[in-house]
Amino acid sequence: MAATQLEYNQSWKLHESRRFQRVPVTLFGRCMLESRREYPCRTLEMSPGDMTLMAPVRAAIGEKVIVYLDQIGRFAGVATDHTEAGFALTMNLSAAKRDRLADQLTWFANRHAVNLPDDRRHERIVPIMPRTLLRLPDGQETIVRIRDLSLSGVGLETEARPDPGLRIVVGATPAIVVRHFAGGIGAEFETPFRPGEIDEGTRL
Structure with missing residues (x-):
């Protein structure tokens, strides 16, 4: 029975790999095994049909798993x-969730390409009141200085070094870390501001 199940899983995995294109993507969350125990995890690769997780445990082949990203x-x-x-x-x-996930993965896979250090697709400004609160992925909070701000992202002067791909909150604005630079980090807003919504008086 075990051999049959393994063969089925291997066949299904091959089928899925042909149907969907996996992309490298880093998303953090938790996974729950059939024992109902939960463990921290993060994705290494993902497609609308499968995912590869880094986790402190390995689920048994054929075991049902719930993942919260x-x-x-x-x-x-x-x-x-x-x-x-x-x-x-x-x-x-479902087809609807698969299509939505495909769009999300495309965005995550391409976000680095659209916010490189020399990106100038949006004008950058320096706010009059540059101090703000940075909440890190582990919940820690620290006061940082905004070096520059645009519709799509922000440069922060900070000693914190969350890895690229991690979610942070700048003031009350969710963002994704996209790079490190000397003395700080650059992040892209999860939802870019619209033209006219930010200026030198903006406080995140």
Whole structure:
């Protein structure tokens, strides 16, 4: 029975890999195994049909897994493979959720390309009141200085070094870390501001 289940899972995994293109993406969350125990995890690769997780435990092949990802929600799947850092699982999503996830993954995969250090697609300003509160992924909060601000992102002077791809909150504005620079970090807003919504008097 075990061999049959393994063969089925391997066949399903191959089928899924042909249907969907995986992209490297870092999203943090938690995974729950059939034991009902939860563990921290993060994605390494993901497609609308499967994901590879880095986790402190490995689900058994064929085990049902629930994954909660901070930015895109809950997913149910079945573990199909073990990796050095964790395990992979397949998901059976509705067509609507699969399409939405494909759009989200495209955005996550491309965000670095649209916010490189020399990006000037939006005019950058320096706010009159540059101090703001930065909330890090682990919940810690620190006062930082806004070096520059645009419709799409912000440069922060800080000693904190959250990894690129992590979600932070600048004041009350959610953002994703996209780069480090000497003395600080650059982040892209999850929802860009519209023209006219920010100026030198803006406080995040």
